Amino acid sequence: MHTARRRTVTTRVTALTGVLGLLTLTACSGGSEAGGDPTPSGTGAEAGGTVTLVTHDSFAVSDEVLAAFEAESGLTVEQIAPGDGGALVNQLVLTKDSPLGDLVFGIDNTFATRAIDEGVLAPASPEGVSASAAQYGVGDGELTAIDLGDVCINVDHTWFAAEGIEEPVTLEDLTKPEYEDLLVVTNPATSSPGLAFLLATVGAFGEDGWEEYWAQLVDNGVKVADGWSDAYYVDFSGVEGGPRPLVLSYSTSPAFTVTEDGNESTTGALLDTCFRQVEYAGVLAGAKNPEGAQQLLDFLLTEEFQADIPGSMYMYPADADVALPEGWAEFAPLADEPIDVAPDDITAHRDEWITAWTATVIG
Amino acid sequence: MDGHGHRLSPTAPRRRRVPVRALAWAGAVAVPLAFLGLFFAWPVATLVARGFVADGALDLSGFAEVFSTPRTWRIIGLTLWQATLGTALSVLLGIPGAYVLYRCRFPGQRFWRAFVTVPFVLPTVVVGVAFRSLLVEGGPLGFLGLDESFAAIVLALVFFNYSVVVRTVGGLWERLDPRAEEAARALGATPWRAFRTVTLPALGPAVASAASLVFLFCATAFGVVLVLGGIRYGTIETEIWIQTTQFLDLRTAAVLSVVQLVVVAGALTVANRARTRRERALNLSSAERSARPLRPFGADALPLAVTVVVVGGLIALPIGNLLVRSLRTPAGWSLDNYRNLGTTGGRNALSVTVWEAAGNSLRTAAVATVLAIVVGGLVALVVSRRPRARAGRRAITLLDSVFMLPLGVSAVTVGFGFLITLDRPLGIDWDLRTSGLLVPIAQAVVAVPLVVRTVLPVLRAIDPRLREAAATLGASPGRVLATVDGPLAVRSLGLAVGFAFAVSLGEFGATSFLARPDTATLPVVIFRLIGRPGVENYGMALAASVVLAALTATVMLLAERLRGDRPGGAGEF
Numbered sequence: 001m002h003t004a005r006r007r008t009v010t011t012r013v014t015a016l017t018g019v020l021g022l023l024t025l026t027a028c029s030g031g032s033e034a035g036g037d038p039t040p041s042g043t044g045a046e047a048g049g050t051v052t053l054v055t056h057d058s059f060a061v062s063d064e065v066l067a068a069f070e071a072e073s074g075l076t077v078e079q080i081a082p083g084d085g086g087a088l089v090n091q092l093v094l095t096k097d098s099p100l101g102d103l104v105f106g107i108d109n110t111f112a113t114r115a116i117d118e119g120v121l122a123p124a125s126p127e128g129v130s131a132s133a134a135q136y137g138v139g140d141g142e143l144t145a146i147d148l149g150d151v152c153i154n155v156d157h158t159w160f161a162a163e164g165i166e167e168p169v170t171l172e173d174l175t176k177p178e179y180e181d182l183l184v185v186t187n188p189a190t191s192s193p194g195l196a197f198l199l200a201t202v203g204a205f206g207e208d209g210w211e212e213y214w215a216q217l218v219d220n221g222v223k224v225a226d227g228w229s230d231a232y233y234v235d236f237s238g239v240e241g242g243p244r245p246l247v248l249s250y251s252t253s254p255a256f257t258v259t260e261d262g263n264e265s266t267t268g269a270l271l272d273t274c275f276r277q278v279e280y281a282g283v284l285a286g287a288k289n290p291e292g293a294q295q296l297l298d299f300l301l302t303e304e305f306q307a308d309i310p311g312s313m314y315m316y317p318a319d320a321d322v323a324l325p326e327g328w329a330e331f332a333p334l335a336d337e338p339i340d341v342a343p344d345d346i347t348a349h350r351d352e353w354i355t356a357w358t359a360t361v362i363g
Numbered sequence: 364m365d366g367h368g369h370r371l372s373p374t375a376p377r378r379r380r381v382p383v384r385a386l387a388w389a390g391a392v393a394v395p396l397a398f399l400g401l402f403f404a405w406p407v408a409t410l411v412a413r414g415f416v417a418d419g420a421l422d423l424s425g426f427a428e429v430f431s432t433p434r435t436w437r438i439i440g441l442t443l444w445q446a447t448l449g450t451a452l453s454v455l456l457g458i459p460g461a462y463v464l465y466r467c468r469f470p471g472q473r474f475w476r477a478f479v480t481v482p483f484v485l486p487t488v489v490v491g492v493a494f495r496s497l498l499v500e501g502g503p504l505g506f507l508g509l510d511e512s513f514a515a516i517v518l519a520l521v522f523f524n525y526s527v528v529v530r531t532v533g534g535l536w537e538r539l540d541p542r543a544e545e546a547a548r549a550l551g552a553t554p555w556r557a558f559r560t561v562t563l564p565a566l567g568p569a570v571a572s573a574a575s576l577v578f579l580f581c582a583t584a585f586g587v588v589l590v591l592g593g594i595r596y597g598t599i600e601t602e603i604w605i606q607t608t609q610f611l612d613l614r615t616a617a618v619l620s621v622v623q624l625v626v627v628a629g630a631l632t633v634a635n636r637a638r639t640r641r642e643r644a645l646n647l648s649s650a651e652r653s654a655r656p657l658r659p660f661g662a663d664a665l666p667l668a669v670t671v672v673v674v675g676g677l678i679a680l681p682i683g684n685l686l687v688r689s690l691r692t693p694a695g696w697s698l699d700n701y702r703n704l705g706t707t708g709g710r711n712a713l714s715v716t717v718w719e720a721a722g723n724s725l726r727t728a729a730v731a732t733v734l735a736i737v738v739g740g741l742v743a744l745v746v747s748r749r750p751r752a753r754a755g756r757r758a759i760t761l762l763d764s765v766f767m768l769p770l771g772v773s774a775v776t777v778g779f780g781f782l783i784t785l786d787r788p789l790g791i792d793w794d795l796r797t798s799g800l801l802v803p804i805a806q807a808v809v810a811v812p813l814v815v816r817t818v819l820p821v822l823r824a825i826d827p828r829l830r831e832a833a834a835t836l837g838a839s840p841g842r843v844l845a846t847v848d849g850p851l852a853v854r855s856l857g858l859a860v861g862f863a864f865a866v867s868l869g870e871f872g873a874t875s876f877l878a879r880p881d882t883a884t885l886p887v888v889i890f891r892l893i894g895r896p897g898v899e900n901y902g903m904a905l906a907a908s909v910v911l912a913a914l915t916a917t918v919m920l921l922a923e924r925l926r927g928d929r930p931g932g933a934g935e936f
Contacts (some may be wrong), residue, residue, distance in 0.1 A: 052797065055880075057875075057880070057887070057890075057891055057894075058891070058894070058895075059880065060713070060714060078797070078879070079714070079879060079880045079881065080797050080879050080880075081878065081879065081880050082778075082782070082876050082877065083608065083875070083876060086608055086609045086610075086611075087608035087609075087876075090607070090608055090609075090611040090779075091779065091782055091876075093611060094611075094779060094782055094783050095782050095783060095786070095796075098786040098787070098794075100782070100796060100797060101797070189605045189609055190604075190605060190609070226491075227894075228894060229492070229893045229894050230491055230492070230495065232896065233492060233496075233893070233901055234491075234492055234495045234496050234499055235499065239896075239898065239901070240496065240688075240901070241501075242496075242499055242501070243499060243500040243501045249896065250896070252896075253896045256896040256897040256898070257898075260693075314895075314896075351609075351610050351612075354609070354610075
């Protein structure tokens with residue numbers, strides 16, 4: 001693990017700190033540097049060579065990859081991360097008359113058409129869209145698929161081996177008596193994997209069947225945690241020793257539980273239970289630097305960036321030809337046939353489904 | 364502004380000075396009002412207004428709709444119930460704590476004072492893990508069956524807010540002249556009776572102050588309710604959050620925001636009544652003189668026992684759990700998680716190292732603290748005056764309450780409000796939304812009420828006759844402030860600085876909407892780490908939480924020092 005030293009960013013915060021002579025207070029930071037010289041940095045975002053990327057808080061890219069882009073294009077990339085999932089899209093909708101930046105990355109397929117319908121995005125003509133990425137395209141070029149990943153039920157192999165119980169395989173299995181009180185999922189109203197799993201059940205059982213399925217899950221003792229970390233680190237038995245051996249997580253999560261010798265993972269994903277999340281980027285309508293946004297968008301599609309995605313964000317690159325890190329095929333495979341719901345259907349019914357889910361599961 | 368009414372008899376020559384003084388007081392009112400107006404009222408009002416305007420016309424049908432669902436009433440009821448219980452328990456347990464930690468003297472006291480403040484700043488998501496991994500089935504306290512229970516929520520609320528009561532009440536208690544109580548005892552009152560009839564009434568304003576703060580914190584608690592109570596226990600706050608971030612149903616969110624405001628305003632009114640009824644000048648003395656050695660086996664046995672149980676069981680246990688887990692790695696016990704804080708996490712989970720984030724946090728908190736102290740100090744100064752005119756007194760009570768509101772309004776409402784208003788603040792072409800400065804401003808807005816509540820009880824307890832005497836002897840108003848209010852206020856400022864700094868360090872709600880990845884603060888980084896799979900990231904999140912806890916405790920210890928308790932300095936009172 002290398003120690004990344006970010007380029008020093010001169011912010012108004014440091015400026016003010018310097019001006020106010022608060023160094024006595026910052027001095028107790030225990031070794032952290034004051035960072036940046038205390039001169040105000042001009043007017044920021046509007047400066048010619050700056051492009052602002054609005055993204056979610058899971059966005060990451062290796063320093064050298066980004067630095068290479070900045071050097072090549074002459075642009076400076078500013079990032080702001082005001083939220084994720086629904087919060088990100090809703091913020092864009094609220095600010096569409098005065099957008100927060102130039103390019104957005106991180107709108108996923110559960111919110112994609114809302115963003116398009118609300119007129120948040122401008123059509124773009126990205127260069128270098130691979131065939132595999134093109135198949136996920138939505139709208140008229142407003143959104144370009146950048147990466148993807150599957151949300152699946154994960155299973156604690158060790159627990160099932162010790163108990164001598166056979167592992168479940170399908171969504172239907174989860175309602176069987178032998179798996180009573182073993183599953184923990186997350187709340188679709190507050191967590192994006194939770195929403196993905198709700199959509200998986202809608203896709204699998206149809207609009208008329210999914211509520212009945214959830215009623216059966218409830219009867220079988222499903223636990224609903226508020227967020228992913230709570231479910232994965234407290235309730236799930238496979239990592240920190242919680243009580244439940246089945247948890248809603250990502251298909252890539254088992255790659256984090258590989259044993260010392262690197263031969264096997266103590267957890268696995270049930271690939272018949274997966275919903276595919278696709279993350280998109282798009283140029284914001286009314287962007288101050290649309291050319292820069294376009295350049296940045298093209299950069300997100302380059303092989304350099306696509307190859308950096310698995311290591312930085314733990315998602316699959318949308319370009320299927322890009323080589324994956326070692327071990328991914330074995331421990332973090334994508335589902336062959338993920339459960340699918342059309343983006344338009346999601347936009348039309350998402351709120352109603354969450355409300356119905358709340359009524360069924362919480363009461 | 365009728366700020367001179369406390370003067371004994373403003374004689375004719377003095378009246379000529381009134382314009383200057385009125386101007387000074389007007390400034391003292393205007394600066395905080397402008398700050399709060401720009402960075403709180405305007406964003407919140409704009410967002411709420413959007414919910415009530417449909418197609419250019421006022422549309423209040425949302426009220427009927429929201430109130431006709433039984434779920435709304437259940438949520439309102441639950442919010443009030445958990446906030447009331449959380450407040451009552453915090454106050455009941457906090458008063459003995461204030462006595463032991465502030466009125467008594469024992470070795471290691473400053474450490475424990477700082478220690479109880481730690482929960483106050485821990486990110487909810489971490490507290491959730493610290494609590495739940497204790498309570499979960501199979502966990503060390505799993506046999507209690509408290510996981511996902513209402514009791515767990517209330518206990519967590521006490522965990523968070525205990526220090527608010529201890530510090531607010533303790534800050535006054537340690538300066539309370541012991542002679543009144545000693546006199547009561549000498550006249551034959553039992554210790555309990557002396558406490559009930561002499562000390563408790565004197566502490567009344569501080570208790571009411573603390574209770575109103577805690578109630579606001581409890582009523583707007585967000586993550587802790589969801590994490591610990593499970594999804595059954597929604598509150599108004601969680602509902603506003605979901606309606607805004609998930610559904611973008613601004614109409615429902617606006618209705619719920621109004622409900623929340625009504626609840627908060629109601630609580631503030633009750634607290635104000637309770638405060639003003641009890642309010643009076645107190646004999647303050649120096650902490651040195653008032654403190655007495657702890658008598659663990661004598662009269663102090665009961666408060667000490669209560670405090671030991673609360674601090675040991677409710678606060679130390681979850682924090683200890685956090686510490687133990689942060690030292691556990693797949694390879695056994697080690698400091699690896701702490702060594703990793705110099706990195707950006709497993710597979711680059713972060714864009715800054717945790718130490719850099721800690722630096723960001725300290726800088727941001729320092730700026731926020733300065734802002735909060737200036738604004739909050741001015742508010743406390745204005746509000747501490749007691750004008751003769753009824754209208755003046757009313758205005759001051761109102762001002763007092765208005766500055767408490769930031770604690771009673773959802774962070775998501777403030778955060779989203781910023782987004783739609785601060786792109787061109789006051790028509791100036793400077794997009795504040797993406798400026799790093801907005802983070803400390805947002806934190807200051809939340810810290811101001813704490814500063815006011817900490818400084819105000821002390822300022823109010825100053826006998827106005829002291830000011831009058833000084834003025835009669837010819838001291839200018841400025842000199843009165845500097846010589847009478849100043850010395851006492853400065854010491855309570857130390858406490859306020861600590862609180863403001865701590866609350867800024869821990870602020871997550873509004874910060875998470877504004878933070879830029881390269882200037883992420885410690886709570887934001889912790890949230891990101893714990894949101895990633897991988898034992899390494901999880902371990903780092905816990906280690907970073909311990910660092911945040913240690914930082915907070917250090918800041919609080921320094922704040923205690925800053926108070927510079929010169930022995931005998933206030934003894935003349």
